[in-house]
Amino acid sequence: MERLFDTHIVRGHRACEPVWTLTTLDEGGLDGPEKVIVPGVWESHPALRRYRGRGVYRQRVTLGGNIRLWLGGAGFQTRVYLDDVLIAEHYGAYTGFEALATGVAQGEHVLSVEVDNRFGESSALHVPNDYYAYGGINRPVMLETLSDVYIVQCHYTPRRGKDGWTVDVEAVLRNICAEAREGELSATVAGHTACREVRLKAGETVSFALSVCCGDARSWSPDEPVLHIASALLTLNGAPADDLIDRVGLREIRLEGRQILLNGAPLRVKGFNRHEEWGGFGLSVPVEAMMQDLQLMRDMGANCVRTSHYPNDPRFLDLCDELGMLVWEESHARGFDEAGMRHPLFMEQLCLSTREMVAQHYNHPCVFLWGCLNECADDTEYGAACYREIFGLLREMDASRPVTAALLERPGGTVYGDMDVVGINIYPRWYHDTPVAQALAVKLREIDENGGAGKPVIVSEIGAGAVYGFHDPLGMAKWSEERQCAILKEQISAVLAHPDIAGVFIWQFADVRVDESWADKRPNTRNNKGVVDAFRRPKMAYQTVKELYGAK
Protein backbone atom coordinates (compact mmCIF):
# COMPACT_ATOMS: atom_id res chain seq x y z
CA MET A 1 0.00 0.00 0.00
CA GLU A 2 1.20 3.51 -0.72
CA ARG A 3 0.07 4.81 2.68
CA LEU A 4 -0.11 3.33 6.17
CA PHE A 5 -3.91 3.50 6.37
CA ASP A 6 -6.79 2.77 4.05
CA THR A 7 -7.28 5.63 1.59
CA HIS A 8 -10.56 4.46 0.00
CA ILE A 9 -13.70 2.60 0.89
CA VAL A 10 -15.68 3.52 -2.20
CA ARG A 11 -13.01 3.66 -4.92
CA GLY A 12 -11.75 0.29 -6.11
CA HIS A 13 -8.06 0.10 -5.24
CA ARG A 14 -5.41 -2.50 -4.68
CA ALA A 15 -1.64 -2.65 -4.68
CA CYS A 16 -0.15 -4.15 -7.83
CA GLU A 17 1.36 -7.55 -7.22
CA PRO A 18 4.93 -7.06 -6.03
CA VAL A 19 6.69 -9.38 -8.50
CA TRP A 20 7.38 -7.86 -11.94
CA THR A 21 9.59 -8.98 -14.81
CA LEU A 22 12.48 -6.63 -15.48
CA THR A 23 14.30 -6.46 -18.82
CA THR A 24 17.22 -4.08 -19.28
CA LEU A 25 17.87 -2.35 -22.60
CA ASP A 26 21.40 -0.99 -22.25
CA GLU A 27 24.98 -2.15 -21.84
CA GLY A 28 25.93 -3.55 -18.46
CA GLY A 29 22.43 -4.84 -17.80
CA LEU A 30 20.87 -8.28 -17.32
CA ASP A 31 21.43 -11.24 -19.68
CA GLY A 32 17.69 -11.77 -19.94
CA PRO A 33 14.42 -10.97 -18.16
CA GLU A 34 14.52 -11.38 -14.37
CA LYS A 35 11.87 -11.41 -11.67
CA VAL A 36 12.23 -8.45 -9.29
CA ILE A 37 10.27 -6.92 -6.43
CA VAL A 38 8.46 -3.58 -6.67
CA PRO A 39 9.00 -1.28 -4.89
CA GLY A 40 12.73 -1.69 -5.17
CA VAL A 41 15.72 -0.12 -6.87
CA TRP A 42 17.40 -2.24 -9.52
CA GLU A 43 20.78 -1.66 -7.87
CA SER A 44 19.60 -4.20 -5.24
CA HIS A 45 20.11 -6.88 -7.90
CA PRO A 46 23.70 -8.17 -7.83
CA ALA A 47 24.07 -7.81 -11.62
CA LEU A 48 22.84 -4.22 -11.60
CA ARG A 49 24.84 -2.63 -8.77
CA ARG A 50 26.23 0.02 -11.13
CA TYR A 51 23.75 -0.18 -14.00
CA ARG A 52 22.83 3.13 -15.56
CA GLY A 53 20.37 2.70 -18.36
CA ARG A 54 16.81 1.74 -19.17
CA GLY A 55 14.78 -1.02 -17.61
CA VAL A 56 11.31 -2.21 -18.56
CA TYR A 57 9.07 -3.67 -15.85
CA ARG A 58 6.21 -5.85 -17.07
CA GLN A 59 3.24 -7.44 -15.37
CA ARG A 60 -0.01 -9.05 -16.54
CA VAL A 61 -3.04 -7.62 -14.77
CA THR A 62 -6.75 -8.22 -14.90
CA LEU A 63 -8.62 -4.95 -15.02
CA GLY A 64 -11.27 -2.98 -16.86
CA GLY A 65 -13.23 0.28 -16.90
CA ASN A 66 -11.66 3.59 -15.94
CA ILE A 67 -8.22 2.78 -14.66
CA ARG A 68 -5.90 4.93 -12.60
CA LEU A 69 -2.47 3.61 -11.94
CA TRP A 70 -0.59 5.45 -9.19
CA LEU A 71 3.17 5.12 -9.17
CA GLY A 72 4.58 6.43 -5.91
CA GLY A 73 8.02 7.00 -7.41
CA ALA A 74 10.25 5.76 -10.23
CA GLY A 75 13.81 6.84 -10.94
CA PHE A 76 14.00 8.92 -12.81
CA GLN A 77 12.46 9.24 -16.29
CA THR A 78 9.44 7.01 -16.68
CA ARG A 79 6.99 5.96 -19.37
CA VAL A 80 3.93 3.89 -18.56
CA TYR A 81 2.24 1.68 -21.17
CA LEU A 82 -1.00 -0.27 -21.09
CA ASP A 83 -0.89 -2.94 -23.82
CA ASP A 84 1.92 -1.01 -25.50
CA VAL A 85 -0.05 2.26 -25.58
CA LEU A 86 1.72 5.11 -23.79
CA ILE A 87 -0.53 6.39 -20.97
CA ALA A 88 1.86 8.53 -18.88
CA GLU A 89 5.33 10.04 -18.75
CA HIS A 90 7.07 11.50 -15.72
CA TYR A 91 10.37 13.02 -14.61
CA GLY A 92 11.75 12.82 -11.09
CA ALA A 93 12.28 9.89 -8.73
CA TYR A 94 10.80 11.34 -5.57
CA THR A 95 7.15 12.12 -6.17
CA GLY A 96 4.17 10.08 -7.32
CA PHE A 97 2.20 10.37 -10.53
CA GLU A 98 -0.89 8.91 -12.12
CA ALA A 99 -1.48 7.10 -15.39
CA LEU A 100 -5.10 7.16 -16.57
CA ALA A 101 -6.88 4.97 -19.11
CA THR A 102 -10.62 5.22 -19.58
CA GLY A 103 -13.05 2.64 -20.94
CA VAL A 104 -10.59 -0.24 -20.82
CA ALA A 105 -12.11 -3.61 -21.81
CA GLN A 106 -12.44 -5.97 -18.84
CA GLY A 107 -9.83 -8.74 -19.06
CA GLU A 108 -6.13 -9.43 -18.93
CA HIS A 109 -3.77 -6.65 -20.01
CA VAL A 110 -0.06 -5.98 -19.95
CA LEU A 111 1.34 -3.12 -17.93
CA SER A 112 4.84 -1.97 -18.86
CA VAL A 113 6.83 0.70 -17.09
CA GLU A 114 10.02 1.86 -18.76
CA VAL A 115 12.38 3.55 -16.34
CA ASP A 116 15.59 5.33 -17.34
CA ASN A 117 18.24 6.44 -14.85
CA ARG A 118 20.81 7.72 -17.37
CA PHE A 119 22.22 11.18 -16.83
CA GLY A 120 22.05 13.51 -19.80
CA GLU A 121 20.58 16.59 -21.37
CA SER A 122 16.99 15.67 -20.54
CA SER A 123 17.76 15.59 -16.80
CA ALA A 124 18.61 18.82 -14.98
CA LEU A 125 18.11 17.67 -11.37
CA HIS A 126 19.32 14.08 -11.38
CA VAL A 127 23.05 14.54 -11.91
CA PRO A 128 26.11 12.75 -10.48
CA ASN A 129 25.98 13.90 -6.87
CA ASP A 130 26.90 13.43 -3.21
CA TYR A 131 24.15 10.79 -3.00
CA TYR A 132 23.13 8.12 -5.48
CA ALA A 133 20.59 8.46 -8.31
CA TYR A 134 18.97 5.02 -8.22
CA GLY A 135 16.99 3.34 -10.99
CA GLY A 136 13.73 1.42 -10.84
CA ILE A 137 10.23 1.70 -9.42
CA ASN A 138 11.17 2.76 -5.95
CA ARG A 139 7.75 3.22 -4.28
CA PRO A 140 4.49 1.21 -4.29
CA VAL A 141 2.27 1.01 -7.37
CA MET A 142 -1.51 1.13 -6.87
CA LEU A 143 -4.23 0.11 -9.28
CA GLU A 144 -7.54 1.94 -8.95
CA THR A 145 -10.89 1.90 -10.72
CA LEU A 146 -12.66 5.23 -11.09
CA SER A 147 -16.22 6.34 -11.64
CA ASP A 148 -17.13 9.17 -14.08
CA VAL A 149 -15.82 11.80 -11.68
CA TYR A 150 -13.00 11.29 -9.22
CA ILE A 151 -11.39 13.22 -6.38
CA VAL A 152 -7.91 14.15 -7.58
CA GLN A 153 -6.78 15.62 -4.27
CA CYS A 154 -8.19 17.14 -1.14
CA HIS A 155 -6.26 19.62 1.00
CA TYR A 156 -7.14 20.39 4.60
CA THR A 157 -5.91 23.57 6.30
CA PRO A 158 -6.59 23.88 10.05
CA ARG A 159 -7.30 27.32 11.46
CA ARG A 160 -7.69 28.10 15.14
CA GLY A 161 -10.31 30.63 16.22
CA LYS A 162 -12.20 31.59 19.35
CA ASP A 163 -14.48 28.56 19.02
CA GLY A 164 -11.76 26.02 18.40
CA TRP A 165 -10.62 24.53 15.11
CA THR A 166 -12.04 25.11 11.65
CA VAL A 167 -10.61 23.18 8.75
CA ASP A 168 -10.69 24.74 5.26
CA VAL A 169 -11.08 22.08 2.62
CA GLU A 170 -10.05 22.43 -1.01
CA ALA A 171 -11.06 19.45 -3.15
CA VAL A 172 -10.09 19.02 -6.79
CA LEU A 173 -12.52 16.88 -8.82
CA ARG A 174 -12.07 15.65 -12.38
CA ASN A 175 -14.81 14.55 -14.73
CA ILE A 176 -13.39 11.89 -17.04
CA CYS A 177 -16.61 11.10 -18.91
CA ALA A 178 -18.04 12.69 -22.03
CA GLU A 179 -21.04 14.32 -20.32
CA ALA A 180 -21.60 16.88 -17.57
CA ARG A 181 -22.11 15.46 -14.08
CA GLU A 182 -23.56 16.90 -10.91
CA GLY A 183 -23.67 15.60 -7.42
CA GLU A 184 -22.74 16.27 -3.83
CA LEU A 185 -19.35 16.53 -2.17
CA SER A 186 -18.98 16.11 1.56
CA ALA A 187 -15.93 16.46 3.77
CA THR A 188 -15.74 14.95 7.23
CA VAL A 189 -12.98 15.92 9.65
CA ALA A 190 -12.81 14.53 13.18
CA GLY A 191 -16.44 13.47 12.89
CA HIS A 192 -17.75 16.88 11.72
CA THR A 193 -19.15 17.19 8.20
CA ALA A 194 -19.77 19.89 5.60
CA CYS A 195 -21.39 19.35 2.17
CA ARG A 196 -21.93 21.21 -1.07
CA GLU A 197 -23.28 20.64 -4.54
CA VAL A 198 -20.85 20.18 -7.40
CA ARG A 199 -21.21 20.37 -11.15
CA LEU A 200 -18.58 19.56 -13.76
CA LYS A 201 -18.73 19.78 -17.52
CA ALA A 202 -17.38 16.92 -19.62
CA GLY A 203 -13.61 16.60 -19.20
CA GLU A 204 -13.42 19.40 -16.63
CA THR A 205 -11.15 19.56 -13.57
CA VAL A 206 -12.54 21.91 -10.89
CA SER A 207 -11.56 22.91 -7.38
CA PHE A 208 -14.31 23.18 -4.70
CA ALA A 209 -14.00 24.80 -1.28
CA LEU A 210 -15.69 23.81 1.98
CA SER A 211 -15.19 24.61 5.64
CA VAL A 212 -15.61 22.14 8.47
CA CYS A 213 -16.03 23.39 12.06
CA CYS A 214 -14.30 20.92 14.33
CA GLY A 215 -14.96 22.75 17.60
CA ASP A 216 -12.90 21.37 20.42
CA ALA A 217 -11.33 18.48 18.50
CA ARG A 218 -7.88 17.79 19.96
CA SER A 219 -4.77 19.47 18.59
CA TRP A 220 -1.66 17.79 17.14
CA SER A 221 1.73 18.44 18.71
CA PRO A 222 5.08 16.64 18.88
CA ASP A 223 4.22 15.52 22.43
CA GLU A 224 0.64 14.55 21.65
CA PRO A 225 0.44 13.72 17.96
CA VAL A 226 -3.34 13.30 17.74
CA LEU A 227 -4.49 12.44 14.21
CA HIS A 228 -8.07 12.74 12.94
CA ILE A 229 -9.60 11.02 9.94
CA ALA A 230 -10.40 13.47 7.14
CA SER A 231 -12.44 12.03 4.32
CA ALA A 232 -14.03 13.40 1.18
CA LEU A 233 -17.03 11.63 -0.35
CA LEU A 234 -18.56 12.29 -3.75
CA THR A 235 -22.09 11.13 -4.56
CA LEU A 236 -23.52 11.17 -8.08
CA ASN A 237 -27.26 10.54 -8.53
CA GLY A 238 -27.51 9.84 -4.84
CA ALA A 239 -25.02 6.97 -4.90
CA PRO A 240 -21.43 7.01 -3.61
CA ALA A 241 -19.14 7.46 -6.62
CA ASP A 242 -15.72 8.19 -5.15
CA ASP A 243 -13.90 8.94 -1.91
CA LEU A 244 -10.49 9.90 -0.62
CA ILE A 245 -9.48 9.27 2.97
CA ASP A 246 -6.61 11.05 4.69
CA ARG A 247 -5.56 12.10 8.17
CA VAL A 248 -5.04 15.56 9.59
CA GLY A 249 -3.44 16.99 12.67
CA LEU A 250 -4.83 20.24 14.01
CA ARG A 251 -1.94 22.62 14.41
CA GLU A 252 -0.74 26.01 13.23
CA ILE A 253 2.77 27.20 12.48
CA ARG A 254 3.57 30.86 13.05
CA LEU A 255 6.76 32.89 13.19
CA GLU A 256 7.44 35.48 15.83
CA GLY A 257 10.75 37.26 15.57
CA ARG A 258 13.46 34.64 15.70
CA GLN A 259 11.08 31.95 16.93
CA ILE A 260 9.05 29.30 15.16
CA LEU A 261 5.81 28.63 17.04
CA LEU A 262 3.69 25.48 16.85
CA ASN A 263 0.26 26.19 18.32
CA GLY A 264 1.90 29.11 20.08
CA ALA A 265 4.74 27.10 21.64
CA PRO A 266 8.31 27.86 20.48
CA LEU A 267 10.11 25.03 18.70
CA ARG A 268 13.68 24.11 19.47
CA VAL A 269 14.75 22.01 16.53
CA LYS A 270 17.04 19.10 17.35
CA GLY A 271 17.16 17.34 14.07
CA PHE A 272 18.84 15.09 11.58
CA ASN A 273 19.31 15.31 7.87
CA ARG A 274 18.29 11.99 6.40
CA HIS A 275 18.71 10.65 2.91
CA GLU A 276 16.10 8.14 1.94
CA GLU A 277 18.46 5.18 1.69
CA TRP A 278 19.18 1.95 3.49
CA GLY A 279 22.22 -0.22 2.72
CA GLY A 280 21.48 -2.63 -0.09
CA PHE A 281 17.88 -1.46 -0.55
CA GLY A 282 18.99 1.99 -1.71
CA LEU A 283 16.20 4.49 -2.03
CA SER A 284 13.47 1.89 -1.49
CA VAL A 285 13.63 1.81 2.27
CA PRO A 286 11.37 -0.91 3.71
CA VAL A 287 8.73 0.54 5.99
CA GLU A 288 10.11 -1.44 8.95
CA ALA A 289 13.47 0.29 8.43
CA MET A 290 11.77 3.71 8.16
CA MET A 291 10.25 3.11 11.57
CA GLN A 292 13.58 1.96 12.97
CA ASP A 293 15.27 5.12 11.66
CA LEU A 294 12.71 7.22 13.49
CA GLN A 295 13.13 5.18 16.65
CA LEU A 296 16.90 5.62 16.50
CA MET A 297 16.58 9.36 15.95
CA ARG A 298 14.14 9.66 18.83
CA ASP A 299 16.38 7.56 21.03
CA MET A 300 19.09 10.18 20.47
CA GLY A 301 16.64 12.90 21.50
CA ALA A 302 15.86 14.30 18.04
CA ASN A 303 12.47 15.90 17.38
CA CYS A 304 12.91 16.78 13.73
CA VAL A 305 14.08 15.43 10.40
CA ARG A 306 15.03 17.19 7.17
CA THR A 307 14.30 15.22 3.99
CA SER A 308 17.55 16.22 2.32
CA HIS A 309 17.40 16.71 -0.63
CA TYR A 310 14.03 15.68 -2.07
CA PRO A 311 10.45 14.79 -1.14
CA ASN A 312 10.18 11.56 0.82
CA ASP A 313 8.00 8.47 0.72
CA PRO A 314 4.55 9.40 2.13
CA ARG A 315 4.74 6.35 4.36
CA PHE A 316 7.74 7.90 6.10
CA LEU A 317 5.71 11.09 6.58
CA ASP A 318 2.80 9.00 7.87
CA LEU A 319 5.11 7.61 10.54
CA CYS A 320 6.35 11.11 11.40
CA ASP A 321 2.71 12.21 11.77
CA GLU A 322 2.10 9.28 14.13
CA LEU A 323 5.19 9.86 16.23
CA GLY A 324 5.09 13.65 16.35
CA MET A 325 8.40 13.95 14.52
CA LEU A 326 8.58 17.34 12.79
CA VAL A 327 9.71 17.49 9.17
CA TRP A 328 11.45 20.06 6.96
CA GLU A 329 10.58 18.71 3.55
CA GLU A 330 12.27 20.04 0.43
CA SER A 331 11.93 19.67 -3.31
CA HIS A 332 14.71 18.12 -5.32
CA ALA A 333 17.81 20.18 -6.15
CA ARG A 334 21.22 19.88 -4.50
CA GLY A 335 24.31 21.91 -5.13
CA PHE A 336 23.76 23.69 -8.45
CA ASP A 337 25.91 26.62 -9.47
CA GLU A 338 24.53 29.20 -11.87
CA ALA A 339 25.50 27.14 -14.92
CA GLY A 340 23.51 24.19 -13.56
CA MET A 341 20.56 26.43 -12.78
CA ARG A 342 20.66 27.75 -16.33
CA HIS A 343 20.07 24.27 -17.75
CA PRO A 344 17.05 24.78 -20.03
CA LEU A 345 14.99 22.24 -18.04
CA PHE A 346 16.14 23.18 -14.55
CA MET A 347 13.27 25.42 -13.51
CA GLU A 348 10.62 23.32 -15.24
CA GLN A 349 11.78 20.15 -13.49
CA LEU A 350 12.26 21.92 -10.17
CA CYS A 351 8.79 23.48 -10.32
CA LEU A 352 7.36 20.04 -11.06
CA SER A 353 9.12 18.49 -8.07
CA THR A 354 7.98 21.40 -5.89
CA ARG A 355 4.37 21.31 -7.09
CA GLU A 356 4.06 17.57 -6.69
CA MET A 357 5.65 17.67 -3.24
CA VAL A 358 3.21 20.25 -1.90
CA ALA A 359 0.18 18.76 -3.66
CA GLN A 360 0.93 15.25 -2.39
CA HIS A 361 2.17 16.00 1.13
CA TYR A 362 0.06 19.01 2.05
CA ASN A 363 -1.98 17.24 4.72
CA HIS A 364 0.90 15.87 6.80
CA PRO A 365 0.88 17.76 10.10
CA CYS A 366 4.51 16.77 10.66
CA VAL A 367 5.65 19.00 7.78
CA PHE A 368 6.25 22.42 9.33
CA LEU A 369 8.58 23.94 6.74
CA TRP A 370 8.87 23.76 2.96
CA GLY A 371 12.40 23.95 1.62
CA CYS A 372 14.05 24.07 -1.79
CA LEU A 373 17.32 24.59 -3.65
CA ASN A 374 19.89 23.23 -1.22
CA GLU A 375 23.21 25.04 -1.65
CA CYS A 376 22.56 26.58 -5.05
CA ALA A 377 23.71 29.94 -6.46
CA ASP A 378 22.00 32.33 -4.05
CA ASP A 379 24.89 34.77 -4.59
CA THR A 380 24.13 35.65 -8.23
CA GLU A 381 21.28 37.65 -9.69
CA TYR A 382 20.05 34.78 -11.83
CA GLY A 383 20.31 32.24 -9.01
CA ALA A 384 18.49 34.55 -6.57
CA ALA A 385 15.66 34.98 -9.09
CA CYS A 386 15.26 31.19 -9.19
CA TYR A 387 15.08 31.06 -5.38
CA ARG A 388 12.42 33.79 -5.40
CA GLU A 389 10.38 31.98 -8.01
CA ILE A 390 10.31 28.77 -5.97
CA PHE A 391 9.57 30.59 -2.70
CA GLY A 392 6.68 32.25 -4.56
CA LEU A 393 5.40 28.93 -5.85
CA LEU A 394 5.56 27.37 -2.38
CA ARG A 395 3.67 30.29 -0.87
CA GLU A 396 1.09 30.30 -3.63
CA MET A 397 0.40 26.61 -3.09
CA ASP A 398 0.48 26.74 0.70
CA ALA A 399 0.07 29.91 2.72
CA SER A 400 0.04 27.96 5.99
CA ARG A 401 3.70 26.99 6.19
CA PRO A 402 6.89 29.08 6.19
CA VAL A 403 9.42 28.62 3.39
CA THR A 404 13.14 28.13 3.69
CA ALA A 405 16.31 26.94 1.98
CA ALA A 406 19.61 25.56 3.23
CA LEU A 407 22.30 27.91 1.93
CA LEU A 408 25.94 27.23 1.19
CA GLU A 409 28.59 28.32 3.68
CA ARG A 410 30.02 31.35 1.93
CA PRO A 411 29.48 35.08 2.09
CA GLY A 412 27.45 36.94 -0.51
CA GLY A 413 23.98 35.45 0.04
CA THR A 414 21.23 37.63 -1.45
CA VAL A 415 18.01 35.78 -0.58
CA TYR A 416 17.89 35.99 3.22
CA GLY A 417 15.23 38.67 2.91
CA ASP A 418 13.07 36.48 0.66
CA MET A 419 12.65 33.46 2.89
CA ASP A 420 10.72 33.13 6.13
CA VAL A 421 13.25 30.98 7.95
CA VAL A 422 16.94 31.16 7.09
CA GLY A 423 18.78 27.85 6.74
CA ILE A 424 22.57 27.76 6.87
CA ASN A 425 24.86 24.83 6.15
CA ILE A 426 28.15 25.23 7.98
CA TYR A 427 31.06 22.85 8.52
CA PRO A 428 33.53 24.53 10.94
CA ARG A 429 36.21 22.09 12.20
CA TRP A 430 35.55 19.79 9.25
CA TYR A 431 36.02 21.68 5.97
CA HIS A 432 37.90 24.51 7.73
CA ASP A 433 39.32 24.93 11.19
CA THR A 434 37.41 27.98 12.45
CA PRO A 435 36.14 27.62 16.02
CA VAL A 436 32.40 26.91 15.78
CA ALA A 437 31.26 29.85 17.92
CA GLN A 438 33.26 32.20 15.70
CA ALA A 439 31.90 30.70 12.47
CA LEU A 440 28.36 31.14 13.80
CA ALA A 441 28.94 34.74 14.83
CA VAL A 442 30.33 35.62 11.40
CA LYS A 443 27.42 33.97 9.59
CA LEU A 444 24.74 35.54 11.79
CA ARG A 445 26.23 39.00 11.28
CA GLU A 446 26.23 38.47 7.53
CA ILE A 447 22.58 37.31 7.60
CA ASP A 448 21.58 40.34 9.67
CA GLU A 449 23.34 42.76 7.36
CA ASN A 450 21.83 41.28 4.21
CA GLY A 451 18.09 41.21 4.76
CA GLY A 452 17.71 38.40 7.29
CA ALA A 453 17.72 40.47 10.50
CA GLY A 454 15.22 39.29 13.08
CA LYS A 455 14.21 36.09 11.22
CA PRO A 456 14.43 32.59 12.64
CA VAL A 457 17.74 30.94 11.71
CA ILE A 458 18.27 27.19 11.62
CA VAL A 459 21.61 25.49 11.16
CA SER A 460 20.35 23.19 8.46
CA GLU A 461 23.59 21.20 8.23
CA ILE A 462 26.61 20.74 10.44
CA GLY A 463 28.69 17.63 10.95
CA ALA A 464 31.85 15.63 10.46
CA GLY A 465 32.81 12.33 8.85
CA ALA A 466 33.87 9.01 10.34
CA VAL A 467 34.40 5.65 8.69
CA TYR A 468 32.53 3.08 10.76
CA GLY A 469 34.97 1.06 12.83
CA PHE A 470 38.02 3.27 12.22
CA HIS A 471 39.44 4.25 15.60
CA ASP A 472 42.34 6.50 16.52
CA PRO A 473 41.93 7.52 20.15
CA LEU A 474 45.45 8.93 20.43
CA GLY A 475 45.92 10.74 17.12
CA MET A 476 42.23 11.55 16.48
CA ALA A 477 42.89 11.21 12.75
CA LYS A 478 40.40 12.54 10.24
CA TRP A 479 37.72 9.90 9.50
CA SER A 480 38.16 8.31 12.95
CA GLU A 481 35.07 7.89 15.10
CA GLU A 482 36.83 9.77 17.89
CA ARG A 483 37.42 12.82 15.70
CA GLN A 484 33.79 12.86 14.58
CA CYS A 485 32.66 12.83 18.22
CA ALA A 486 34.95 15.69 19.20
CA ILE A 487 33.83 17.85 16.29
CA LEU A 488 30.12 17.15 16.78
CA LYS A 489 30.48 17.99 20.44
CA GLU A 490 31.86 21.44 19.72
CA GLN A 491 29.41 22.05 16.87
CA ILE A 492 26.19 21.00 18.58
CA SER A 493 26.99 22.58 21.94
CA ALA A 494 27.77 25.91 20.28
CA VAL A 495 24.62 25.91 18.16
CA LEU A 496 22.28 24.86 20.97
CA ALA A 497 23.80 27.42 23.33
CA HIS A 498 23.17 30.26 20.88
CA PRO A 499 20.07 32.27 21.86
CA ASP A 500 19.37 33.46 18.29
CA ILE A 501 19.30 30.06 16.61
CA ALA A 502 16.05 28.12 16.41
CA GLY A 503 17.72 24.75 16.03
CA VAL A 504 20.00 22.39 14.20
CA PHE A 505 19.97 19.45 11.81
CA ILE A 506 23.05 17.24 12.08
CA TRP A 507 24.54 16.18 8.77
CA GLN A 508 23.68 13.38 8.77
CA PHE A 509 21.70 10.50 10.23
CA ALA A 510 23.18 7.60 8.22
CA ASP A 511 26.01 7.11 5.73
CA VAL A 512 24.87 7.06 2.10
CA ARG A 513 26.20 5.84 -1.22
CA VAL A 514 27.52 8.61 -3.49
CA ASP A 515 28.15 8.80 -7.20
CA GLU A 516 31.58 7.49 -8.23
CA SER A 517 32.62 10.93 -9.41
CA TRP A 518 32.66 11.89 -5.70
CA ALA A 519 34.63 8.85 -4.55
CA ASP A 520 37.99 10.65 -4.25
CA LYS A 521 36.79 12.65 -1.25
CA ARG A 522 34.37 10.01 0.02
CA PRO A 523 35.98 6.83 1.45
CA ASN A 524 34.04 3.64 0.55
CA THR A 525 32.12 5.69 -2.06
CA ARG A 526 29.91 6.89 0.75
CA ASN A 527 29.22 10.17 2.43
CA ASN A 528 30.43 9.05 5.87
CA LYS A 529 29.05 11.81 8.05
CA GLY A 530 26.34 9.55 9.43
CA VAL A 531 26.11 8.93 13.16
CA VAL A 532 25.05 5.44 12.12
CA ASP A 533 26.45 3.64 9.10
CA ALA A 534 24.44 2.60 6.05
CA PHE A 535 23.22 -0.50 7.94
CA ARG A 536 22.36 1.53 11.05
CA ARG A 537 25.27 0.33 13.15
CA PRO A 538 25.86 3.17 15.62
CA LYS A 539 29.19 4.96 15.54
CA MET A 540 30.63 6.45 18.75
CA ALA A 541 28.90 9.71 17.80
CA TYR A 542 25.52 8.12 18.51
CA GLN A 543 26.13 8.38 22.24
CA THR A 544 27.63 11.85 21.90
CA VAL A 545 24.54 13.14 20.11
CA LYS A 546 22.30 11.43 22.63
CA GLU A 547 24.02 13.36 25.39
CA LEU A 548 24.00 16.65 23.47
CA TYR A 549 20.35 16.42 22.48
CA GLY A 550 19.57 15.81 26.12
CA ALA A 551 17.97 12.42 25.79
CA LYS A 552 17.64 10.23 28.86
Ligand code: ADA
Ligand atom coordinates in the same frame (compact mmCIF):
# COMPACT_ATOMS: atom_id res chain seq x y z
C1 ADA B 1 26.51 19.91 1.79
C2 ADA B 1 25.33 19.25 1.13
C3 ADA B 1 25.17 17.81 1.49
C4 ADA B 1 26.50 17.12 1.66
C5 ADA B 1 27.35 17.85 2.69
C6 ADA B 1 28.74 17.26 2.86
O1 ADA B 1 26.25 20.82 2.73
O2 ADA B 1 24.14 19.95 1.32
O3 ADA B 1 24.41 17.18 0.50
O4 ADA B 1 27.15 17.07 0.45
O5 ADA B 1 27.54 19.16 2.27
O6 ADA B 1 28.83 16.12 3.30
O7 ADA B 1 29.71 17.93 2.54
